[in-house]
Amino acid sequence: MVSVGVAVAEPGVVAAVTRPLAQAVGVPLGLVRTARPRQWVKNVLVVAAPAAAGQLASRHTALQLGIVFVLFTAAAAAVYLVNDARDADADRAHPVKCRRPVAAGDVPVSVAYGTGGLLALGALTGAAVLCNALTAALLAAYLVMQLAYCLRLKHVLVVDLAVVTTGFVMRAMIGGVALGIPLSRWFLITTGFGALFMVAAKRYSEAVQMAGREGATRLLLTEYTTGYLRFVWQLAAGVAVLGYCLWALEHSGTWRQLSTIAFILAVLRYAVFADRGTAGAPEDVVLRDRPLAVIGLAWLAMYGMAVADL
CATH class of the missing domain: 1.10.357.140 (UbiA prenyltransferase)
Incomplete structure (x- = not known):
């Protein structure tokens, strides 16, 4: 009668073999995650x-x-x-x-x-x-x-x-x-203040969410007040809307001018999240909020028709 033996690897040996493999896979994946694909x-x-x-x-x-x-x-x-x-x-x-x-x-x-x-x-x-x-x-x-x-x-x-x-x-x-x-100057003004609106709203949301944990993370949040950050994003939103309206009204074409409505609605919708202190991840707001997506598509359609001179 012939017996067949099955060798069982020691747990330490298995761990020694699998650890380098896990690191070889984990580091590249970690680098990709650090590169922020969602951003x-x-x-x-x-x-x-x-x-x-x-x-x-x-x-x-x-x-x-x-x-x-x-x-x-x-x-x-x-x-x-x-x-x-x-x-x-x-x-x-x-x-x-x-x-x-x-x-x-x-x-x-x-x-x-x-x-x-x-x-x-x-x-x-x-x-x-x-x-x-x-x-x-x-x-x-x-x-x-x-x-x-x-x-x-x-x-x-x-x-x-x-x-x-x-x-x-x-x-x-x-x-x-x-x-x-x-x-154009209006393009730069609208883009600049639109960006400042989102950046200040992000900082405001971070300050609200980290209330009571000051000093544990971003130290600058302890020097800003939520009232100041609210003032900044409200000011920036107003200038961005004004710049866009002046740019649109400067050009002929009904669709380009009507696109100001969608632009203002988009700013107002994003301001809802800024006011709640939940705009800490702007990409999540933009990608996950359906009403904002619908407004964005409406703006894109009107702007596209303006460019096509329809």
Whole structure:
């Protein structure tokens, strides 16, 4: 009679084999999560200037904007990686940010820094080769400004709001810069104050949600008052609406002028979440609120008909 033996691996041996495999899979996934895929929707703003100028029809424009979108996404991901590596200790004290891969220990700090540097270098090289020198310069300015924000400017009152707002404006500008499209003053005013509205609403929501936990995370929230932040987002919303209305009324065409109604309704709808203190994640508000999505589609339809001169 022949007996067949089955070898059973020791638990320690199994763990020693599976641990490196888990790390090999976990680190890349952690890097992707740190790059904030949900935030990439912000980079759709690269089409803003060509859309405002009514120049989205050609294949060349679509290809160039696709390239710019990828380059800006890489640059923004680089900033997120460096930011999370630098803020790992502070993020561990935050009820939500403690789950970020770097703060949770899933991605080593050195790997986050290294990957961020490579992405930044790749974005700048790609902009210089595939676009033009002005696009590369604008992207370089964005990276320098955002890295300065990570290192110091995030702790300076008002300047922190201005830097984050400027990042949105640069997103909206870069598509026009890459295609050589002039940027109107009303476009820049509406974009700038619209961005400030969302940034101040985000800070206000963070301040409301972290009430009673001051000092545990973003220190600047202890210096802002909720009343001041409310004033900022209300002021910015008013200027953004005024700028858009002046831009629309400056041009002939019924559809362009009617689009002001949808724009104002969108601002009012977003202000509901700002007032409640639940606009801490702007991408969630924009992507998940159905009435806001319907208003956005209505605005897009009216603006599209205005561009098509219908």
